[in-house]
Amino acid sequence: MLSKKTKYALHALTYLGKHRENKTVLIQDIAEEHGISHKFLENILLELRKAGYLGSKKGKGGGYYLIKEPKDIPLSRVIRLLDGPIALLPCVSLNYYEPCAECKDQAHCGINKVMAQVRDETLKILENKTLEDILQGE
Amino acid sequence: MLSKKTKYALHALTYLGKHRENKTVLIQDIAEEHGISHKFLENILLELRKAGYLGSKKGKGGGYYLIKEPKDIPLSRVIRLLDGPIALLPCVSLNYYEPCAECKDQAHCGINKVMAQVRDETLKILENKTLEDILQGE
DNA sequence: TATAAACCCTATAAAAATTATAGACTAAAT
DNA sequence: ATTTAGTCTATAATTTTTATAGGGTTTATA
Numbered sequence: 001m002l003s004k005k006t007k008y009a010l011h012a013l014t015y016l017g018k019h020r021e022n023k024t025v026l027i028q029d030i031a032e033e034h035g036i037s038h039k040f041l042e043n044i045l046l047e048l049r050k051a052g053y054l055g056s057k058k059g060k061g062g063g064y065y066l067i068k069e070p071k072d073i074p075l076s077r078v079i080r081l082l083d084g085p086i087a088l089l090p091c092v093s094l095n096y097y098e099p100c101a102e103c104k105d106q107a108h109c110g111i112n113k114v115m116a117q118v119r120d121e122t123l124k125i126l127e128n129k130t131l132e133d134i135l136q137g138e
Numbered sequence: 139m140l141s142k143k144t145k146y147a148l149h150a151l152t153y154l155g156k157h158r159e160n161k162t163v164l165i166q167d168i169a170e171e172h173g174i175s176h177k178f179l180e181n182i183l184l185e186l187r188k189a190g191y192l193g194s195k196k197g198k199g200g201g202y203y204l205i206k207e208p209k210d211i212p213l214s215r216v217i218r219l220l221d222g223p224i225a226l227l228p229c230v231s232l233n234y235y236e237p238c239a240e241c242k243d244q245a246h247c248g249i250n251k252v253m254a255q256v257r258d259e260t261l262k263i264l265e266n267k268t269l270e271d272i273l274q275g276e
Numbered sequence: 277t278a279t280a281a282a283c284c285c286t287a288t289a290a291a292a293a294t295t296a297t298a299g300a301c302t303a304a305a306t
Numbered sequence: 307a308t309t310t311a312g313t314c315t316a317t318a319a320t321t322t323t324t325a326t327a328g329g330g331t332t333t334a335t336a
Contacts, residue, residue, distance in 0.1 A: 001222070001223055001226060001228070002227060003323065003324085004324065007249075008240070010249050011240060011241075011249065014249060027283075028282090035239060036240055039327080040325055043285090043325095045283090046283085046285080056283060057282085057332090058281095058282060058331070059280095059332045060333055060335070061281080061282085061333075061334060061335095062281075062282050062334090063282075063283080064283085084139070088140045089139065089140060089145060090139070100145070101173060102172035108276060109276070110274065110276040111145075111275075113275035114213070117267070118213070118263055121263045129252050129256060134249050135248055137250075138247070141293095141294065141295085142294080143294080143295080165311080165312075166311090175295085175296060177298080178295065180312080183312090184313070184314080187312095195311085195312080196302070196303040196310090196312045196313080197304025197311060198303095198309065198310040198311070199310080199311085200310075277336100278336090279335090279336085280334090281333085281335105282333085282334105284329105284330070284331070285328105285329095286330105287327085288326085289326070295318100295320070296317100296320085297316100297318070297319090298315100298317080301312105301313075301314080302311100302313070302314100303310100303313095305308100305309090305311105306308090306310105
């Protein structure tokens with residue numbers, strides 16, 4: 001399951017995607033719309049900005065706005081950013097690799113091999129679905 | 139990512155799958171082989187038995203053994219049993235459904251729709267990979 | 277230029293979930 | 307009888323997630 005962080009990030013991105021004509025959107029507006037803690041959401045939006053998905057403007061009249069096209073924001077990226085690895089095991093993670101302590105020889109581990117396949121196939125799914133798909137379903 | 143519980147369960151099932159000629163296998167042997175806490179593994183094997191994957195024999199000469207064919211043990215089942223939902227959000231879970239608090243109208247939620255698709259496609263992957271696939275990779 | 281609005285940033289607290297341990301109990305073999 | 311090995315439930319320890327707090331910086335505008 002996705003963490004609330006990632007779930008909230010998706011809601012925020014969706015909200016921002018739906019309000020692209022406005023110059024900026026307030027954290028507060030997104031938080032209220034979805035009943036999310038303002039402060040918690042703040043941290044999430046900050047991460048999305050640092051990762052290059054959002055722009056922001058400080059001061060009065062400020063707020064957040066999308067700077068990427070919805071079609072260029074795949075689920076895989078959002079999940080990796082906020083939740084970490086997509087792979088089911090650290091030993092097959094492309095971005096967060098770590099060997100598994102209980103596995104003596106990764107090269108001959110059937111679990112490792114199958115999980116690498118699962119990772120590849122899962123990745124295909126999550127790279128194909130983008131914010132645009134979400135917006136179309138709203 | 140899978141919990142250690144699920145990961146250990148997969149290692150245990152693999153071990154049991156590789157030792158099907160023996161009548162039974164000791165918890166201790168599996169625990170030692172993979173450096174897992176005996177007691178922790180005990181609870182996991184108990185769950186696998188209650189779910190119908192393993193049989194057990196008490197007393198001297200006892201232990202665990204596989205009672206299902208490896209090809210009839212898909213990853214999806216093991217994961218659901220020990221980790222819970224495969225869906226990325228509770229609102230699209232088939233086995234552990236719960237509405238999402240921050241979503242006002244699930245019927246018009248783009249996230250919900252996309253995640254239901256992701257769930258279906260992910261499920262296809264995890265239902266297709268079985269213990270047999272793991273054993274073949276060993 | 278003072279003021280209020282709004283994001284920036286880091287630290288920490290609270291809660292929940294995961295991981296691990298403990299110990300008494302039952303069953304079976306010898 | 308004794309030893310071996312799984313059964314079961316409770317609880318402790320640890321880690322992760324979720325949430326909060328509060329001072330800082332920037333900007334619009336009166």
